[in-house]
Amino acid sequence: RDFCIIGDKKYKEWMDKLCKVLECNFGLTGWLLERDSEPGTFKLENLDWQRENCRKLILVFGEKSDQTQLGEFNLQTAVMGFLGDSGRDGEKRLIPIKMTPELKLPQYMAAVEDVTFENNKYFWKRLTASLTDKHICETDNGNVG
Numbered sequence: 001r002d003f004c005i006i007g008d009k010k011y012k013e014w015m016d017k018l019c020k021v022l023e024c025n026f027g028l029t030g031w032l033l034e035r036d037s038e039p040g041t042f043k044l045e046n047l048d049w050q051r052e053n054c055r056k057l058i059l060v061f062g063e064k065s066d067q068t069q070l071g072e073f074n075l076q077t078a079v080m081g082f083l084g085d086s087g088r089d090g091e092k093r094l095i096p097i098k099m100t101p102e103l104k105l106p107q108y109m110a111a112v113e114d115v116t117f118e119n120n121k122y123f124w125k126r127l128t129a130s131l132t133d134k135h136i137c138e139t140d141n142g143n144v145g
Contacts, residue, residue, distance in 0.1 A: 001030060002028040002030065003028060003029075003095075003131055004054040004058065005030060006033060006059060006060070007097070008099070010062050011099060019032050022128075026132065028131060031050060031053075055093065055131075056130065056131055058097060059094065059096045059109075061097065061103060062099045063099075063100075094112050095130050095131070096109055096113075099118060100116070101118060
């Protein structure tokens, strides 16, 4: 798979739409927990599968992304797994997305460049450049052109 998406459950519908846009408009293949995980598997098994089978990990951070111990543990485990597994031609495998500009990322994400969704006319350009070797044009209103 080209990417997997995990993140704040508050943005589940947005993550579904993001996955569909990337798959339909850019010909990428994605993985979503709700859609693609096998029921009954342990969450850590899903994280291992993502690390082994997805080129990139898109982490969606919202206001409550890691406020539960399990949520924080899952995000930290995913981040550490992808950071520790740099054996894929040295490519950068983490793509953190902040839903709002005011949002502060957790300390364990401090060294990774992020992209903000809200009020960012360069969002699609930066995201697709991170996922592919293609660069796209955006119109002044932020639509993909």
